[in-house]
Each structure stands twice: as C-alpha cells, then as structure tokens.
Amino acid sequence: MNLKQQHSKILYAVIFSCLLVLQACTGKQTTPNVARAGDTVSIAIGSAEGMNKLSSNTTAVYVPDAGGSYPLTIRAIFNLYPDKKSSLYNKASNTQYLISSSNHEAWQTVMVIDLPLNVPVGTGKIHVDTIASFPTIVTNPNFLPIGLEIIDGVGSPDTFEYDFSNNGSGSMEGDLSMLEPLPHALVKLPFEVFDEQYYGAIEMRLTLPTGATRALRDDDVRVVVDDMTPYSRSSRNVVWGVKGSVGNDELVVMMMSTSGSLISLESRFSIVMSNTQPKFQLTTAPTILEVNYYDINGNLVAGKTIADYLVALN
Numbered sequence: 001m002n003l004k005q006q007h008s009k010i011l012y013a014v015i016f017s018c019l020l021v022l023q024a025c026t027g028k029q030t031t032p033n034v035a036r037a038g039d040t041v042s043i044a045i046g047s048a049e050g051m052n053k054l055s056s057n058t059t060a061v062y063v064p065d066a067g068g069s070y071p072l073t074i075r076a077i078f079n080l081y082p083d084k085k086s087s088l089y090n091k092a093s094n095t096q097y098l099i100s101s102s103n104h105e106a107w108q109t110v111m112v113i114d115l116p117l118n119v120p121v122g123t124g125k126i127h128v129d130t131i132a133s134f135p136t137i138v139t140n141p142n143f144l145p146i147g148l149e150i151i152d153g154v155g156s157p158d159t160f161e162y163d164f165s166n167n168g169s170g171s172m173e174g175d176l177s178m179l180e181p182l183p184h185a186l187v188k189l190p191f192e193v194f195d196e197q198y199y200g201a202i203e204m205r206l207t208l209p210t211g212a213t214r215a216l217r218d219d220d221v222r223v224v225v226d227d228m229t230p231y232s233r234s235s236r237n238v239v240w241g242v243k244g245s246v247g248n249d250e251l252v253v254m255m256m257s258t259s260g261s262l263i264s265l266e267s268r269f270s271i272v273m274s275n276t277q278p279k280f281q282l283t284t285a286p287t288i289l290e291v292n293y294y295d296i297n298g299n300l301v302a303g304k305t306i307a308d309y310l311v312a313l314n
Contacts, residue, residue, distance in 0.1 A: 039155030051132035260296030
C-alpha cells in the first residue's frame with residue numbers, strides 16, 4: 001500500500017470515527033494531524049448551518065508557530081450523518097441536545113483542505129473564519145485554532161481513488177463536490193419561535209417558482225426533511241406531492257404522528273430540484289401559501305403561522 005492509499009484510508013477512518021461519536025464537535029487537530037506540503041487534510045468543523053466553500057462565506061489560513069500566514073484552498077465542505085440504527089438515535093443519546101440547541105438535524109460538518117506547496121516544516125494552526133452558525137453547546141471554529149504539523153517532503157492533493165467494478169479494473173477518482181448540497185430552498189422556524197407543544201400533523205402548501213415550460217411532476221422535486229426524532233421521538237411520517245399548472249406549480253408537504261407528538265421544530269425541510277435542467281431550477285424563494293396544524297384527531301388547532309417561518313434560497 002502506498003502513502004497516498006494509506007492517507008486516504010486514514011482520512012476516511014478518522015472522519016467516520018468522528019461521526020460515530022457525533023457531538024457536533026470542532027476538532028482540535030486536522031486529520032491526519034501530520035502532513036507534507038501539498039497533502040490533503042480534513043477537519044471536523046462542528047455542526048455548521050449555512051457553511052460553504054465560497055470565500056465570501058468561509059476562509060482558512062495556516063499560521064506556522066514560527067511566523068507567517070498561508071491562505072488555504074478549501075476543496076470541499078459537506079455534512080456527514082449518523083446511521084439511524086446507531087445508539088445516536090436512542091432517546092438517551094446526546095444527539096437530542098445537539099438538535100435542541102441547533103434547531104436542525106444532527107450532522108457533523110467536514111472541511112477538506114489541499115495544503116499549498118510552500119508551507120514550511122514545523123508546527124502551526126489553521127484558523128477558520130466563517131459566517132455560518134453553530135449550535136450553542138459547542139465551540140465556534142472561529143475561536144478555536146486547529147493544530148497541524150508539517151513534515152519534510154512534498155505531497156500532492158489526494159484523488160480519493162476508488163474501484164468501481166467487481167474485478168478491480170474500474171479505478172476512478174473521487175469527486176468530493178458530489179457530497180456538497182445542491183442549490184435548495186430551506187424552510188424553517190427561527191430558534192426564538194420554537195415551542196414544545198405537541199401536534200398530530202403539520203401541513204404546508206408552497207409555490208414552486210421555476211422557468212419550467214410544463215407543469216412540474218413529483219419526480220422533478222425532492223423534499224428533504226430534517227430528522228428531529230431523536231429529540232422529539234414522534235415516530236413521524238412525511239408525505240409530499242406537486243400539483244398545479246405551468247407557472248403555478250405548488251408543493252404540499254404533510255408531516256404526521258400517530259402518537260400526536262409532533263413538535264413545530266420538525267417542520268423544517270429543504271426543497272431540491274432533482275431535474276437538473278436550468279429551467280427547472282428555483283428562480284426565487286418559494287412562498288408559503290398555507291400552514292395548518294392538527295391535533296391527533298385531525299382537528300385544526302392553533303399553531304405556527306406563515307409569518308413565523310423563514311424561506312430562503314441556498
């Protein structure tokens with residue numbers, strides 16, 4: 001096994017080990033914590049909301065202990081999620097505290113960085129500067145320099161090469177950008193309006209503004225609902241569908257709990273256009289047309305209103 005293969009295996013192993021003990025942590029060291037100039041390293045960067053690799057959003061700089069400053073190339077930023085069969089989804093898991101303090105599903109954000117070739121040998125720290133938001137129970141990476149030691153030698157960016165065959169002949173390079181979120185609309189309640197009243201169902205109807213020249217179908221859209229059940233334990237079921245006509249398409253999303261234990265926090269979801277043609281992409285943020293809350297018997301009850309929700313393109 002060569003050095004690059006070893007590095008790839010170590011990188012994946014530590015990333016997923018971090019996920020298994022998911023606390024939305026910001027790592028105090030890179031993975032691996034020793035690298036050559038030009039190598040690829042990763043950082044567990046907390047449980048970030050709204051983080052991406054655009055320079056207007058997030059930057060990273062390596063500062064050697066001996067002095068100097070070296071801007072870093074952020075190759076990818078993506079979220080990793082725990083296995084829903086793991087103990088992290090048990091009611092006694094610390095995952096519930098992450099959800100209740102972040103207002104979103106439990107995930108671990110990972111930043112992958114390609115080091116420049118001119119970083120000097122020695123110890124130092126990576127400083128991250130981001131406008132993303134983080135749960136209140138963890139340290140914001142803006143205030144936590146991340147350790148890294150540069151050793152002798154010249155490395156190169158990891159290709160994350162993998163085999164895509166049944167006989168070892170299908171070598172391909174990994175594309176980390178495929179792990180990053182596609183453009184989407186996020187529908188959520190701001191943290192300050194969250195409450196713990198219980199409901200039987202929550203229904204929402206929204207516009208789907210696109211440039212499509214035909215009526216949208218269900219397979220043009222994906223609805224990605226945050227899983228808050230480690231906190232709520234609502235045994236929630238979600239259904240959704242698209243209806244309407246050209247220029248007047250609508251999306252209906254329904255969340256239901258047979259135990260009547262839905263909470264308003266669970267009405268957070270993202271709308272992703274699975275039809276990748278440009279004309280099928282959202283042109284503006286959807287508008288919420290209707291929000292209904294029901295009790296366990298299907299009766300309309302007072303709940304959050306349209307004015308309580310935030311909808312934004314990301």
